[in-house]
Amino acid sequence: MRFPKFLIGMLGVLIAFAATTYAMTNSFWTTVTQTVVCAVLIQIGYFGAVLFLVMRENARNAGRRKSLPTDEANLQKPSQPFNTSATKAP
Template sequence: MMVNGLRVGWPGAHHASDCKWEAMSFLLFLRGFIIVLLAFAIGTYLLTASLWSTFVQTAICGILIQIGYFVAVMLMVWRSVSKESVIEKADIQRDESEREQLRSHLAHKADQ
């Protein structure tokens, strides 16, 4: 499925040959983020029995998850930009070689 030009879903969900990292929708991320933080907060409270410690450690966990999500998104953007630039360069080289072939063909016809 495509959302804003990005494929959404799990790696390999569409076809076996499509095994690559894919974008995750924000709502799916938010739901997982809240579930993980709740589980972490419950576990921390059961271990420490301190609301303050649970709050601080859960906030740190949330910040670390956000940093990881940001890095993952930046890597996906970087990879998509680098792939597009390689494709564009290949297209430019192909176009130049086609122009060169056309020029030599026209020059050959003009000589005849």
């Protein structure tokens, strides 16, 4: 899910949560406090979901790399980007 879509959804949920909380408690400060806590929990969940997706993709890529045959040409030492006197071998 893209961040702008998530942000619009999160704001909608927080507005509905704040309206419901205020209707139940009739307290502005309780509503603000509980809505901020709700926003933090949503952000933690979003971060956890993104972290899970990244870890799953890394695990898939690791499995693909293990199944590929090793190639001697791919194992050569990479060339240095600059050929200066400091980078040349003695």
